Amino acid sequence: MDVFVRKAKKHDLQAVLELYKQLHPEDLPSPPERELKRIWTRMISSPAVHCYVAEQEGKIVATGTLAVLPNLTRGGRPYGLIENVVTDKDFHRRGIGKKLLRYILQEAERLNCYKVMVLTDVYRHGTVEFYKTAGFKTGLKNGLVWLPHSVK
Template sequence: MIIRDLIADDFPDALRLYQVLTRDPVPVTTDPAAFHAVLDHAGTTIVGAQIEDRIVAMITLHILPNMTSGGRAYALVENVICDPEHQGKGIGKAVLQAGLDKAKAKGCYKAMLLTGEARGARGFYESLGFSGHEKHGMILRF
C-alpha cells in the first residue's frame, strides 16, 4: 500500500469512491474539471491509499488560515472514503492519519470533521482521537 497525494490522473478511481460515499439527493459530478478544481485549490489536498494500480481509500484535507489560536491554521477533513472491499483492514485509518500528520506538519492547532449518524463511523473517528463532546456540528444546506 502506498499513501500519497492524488493527482488529476486519479480521477476515475476517485469518482468510483465518491459514488460509494454519496447519499445526497444530488449525485456526484462526473466532470473531471470539478476534481481538478479541488486538486488545484490552495490549501486542499486529497490523500489516498493505492494498492497495486488502484486508489482504494481517500480523504480531502482543507487547511484553512485563522485569526484565533495565535493565528494558527486549522484543518477540515471531508469525504473520508474506503472501498467497501477494503474496509476493516486499517487502510482508511492509515489515510486519515496521513492527512492528520500533514495538518500537524503545517502547524494546524486542530482538525475537524462531520460524520453522519447513519453511517456508524463515530467509533472509527474516536479511535483516531476525535471527540464529539467538545463542540456540536451543524449544517445549513443550500
C-alpha cells in the same frame, strides 16, 4: 499487502469518483465530465485543499480530503476540515482508513493546524468509532449544520 498514502493526482479522478459513489449512492446529480475535470484540477492545485488517496498494488482503495483554512485567531494558525473519507467496501476493516487518516492528520500537523474537524452522518454505522480510534474526541464542541433548500 503494502498500502501507501499519497497526494491525489490528475489521473486519479475516475478512481476517486468511483469511491464517492460508495460514499453517497444517492448523491445529487453529477455535473458533466468537463466540469468534473475542472473541479478536480482546482482541487488538486489549490493550496487550501489537500486530496489524498491510499493505493494498494496500483489500485486506489481509499480517499480523503483535508481543507486547510487560513485564520487570524489562535496565533494565526489555520484549522483543518476533513471531508469525503471513504475506503472501498471490499477493503473495509483492514486498517486502510486508519492509515489514511493518520497520514492526513500528520499533514494537518505539518501545515500547523491548531485543530481538525470532521462531521459524520448520524446514520453511518461505525464512523464515530473510526474517528475516535484516530484520536478524535466527541463532547468537546457541538457540531451544527445548515443546509440550503437545494440540498434539504
